[in-house]
Amino acid sequence: MSFLTSGLDSELTARSLPVVQADERLQPLLSHLSHAYVGPDYNIQKTTGKISLEQIDALSVKSFPLCMRQLHKSLRDNHHLRHGGRMQYGLFLKGIGLTLEQALQFWRSEFIKGKVDADKFDKGYAYSIRHNYGKEGKRTDYTPFSCMKIILSNPPGQGDYHGCPFRHSDPELLKQKLQAYKIPPTGISQGDMF
Template identity: 80%
Template sequence: MQYGLFLKGIGLTLEQALQFWKQEFVRGKMDPDKFDKGYSYNIRHSFGKEGKRTDCTPYSCMKIILTNPPGQGDYHGCPFRHSDPELLRQKLESYRVSPAGMDQILDLVKGTQYQVACQKYFEMTHNVDDCGFSLSHPNQFFFESQWILSGGKDLKKESSQPDTPQAKPGVQKTKDKSSTLASMNSSLEVDVEELEELLQ
């Protein structure tokens, strides 16, 4: 549910979600008819097309951190809240976070500052000194990341102007962040085949 609503929040349509999940379940050796009968209802339900017809929204960080902790064999949750510290260290190392950065993040986790640890991870993996916002939602992480990676914003502070975010070359300085994020959200037509590449 957590992952499905996240994908919905980044712009996956109902049809794309059904196609993506069916492809994943069939790849896992599930019969396509079993998927159609047992799982497609839940996907349609999350889009408000079944049951009470409530359009479900993606989970916030606080909901993920405070409710429904993952059990043995589960894959949901917050990696900073629900991962074993040694597994988290290994994961951070695989994402090329520096040893000093790992220590900072793990200290924040130890102090139960999970969202701050996530924000520090964001800053380190996007090469920014201060992202200038508080992360409170996985979809926010995605859109802020896309904003930076697409060249819409470079938050790396220059030593000569420490308080002023600098635009990447070729990006209009007057470009409004919120309108670009809204545009990205509304125009994000993701083919199922491109989904895995987009999330890497």
């Protein structure tokens, strides 16, 4: 790392930058660099079946990212999520290890607590869950949404709970939510959050 830091600070690097920027071969790489995900590549096969339905509530409070915690709470409160929320949260649950059978059981039990009976769930919602697991449609085994996808695509509308709370929430409402989650005031300050 020190080599990279010293190289970036050097005069040679400063003189080379215009040459690098003018190179047509590097333009696509440089223009998309700020949108690239460089985090770990989580392989779905490594985690499938590693959590149980009984663990989800506890995990949502202590381990889920804020966007997924928000979706989980909304699902538990309203017993329903719109399509964007079901996609974002459903693929996340798949990614952390929920099997197809567990996912069907989880979503069915929650929706039945609301205004959806078992028959309506099986006809209207089960297909999309099986589709996410690659068992229906074009048989693509979908992966969870990256943070960049959550932030940049399908912004939430009225009555939606998906998206990134740091990007799509009113700053004051976000601050109240973080306070309710017992985040210390130093972690909620404007400078740290935005």
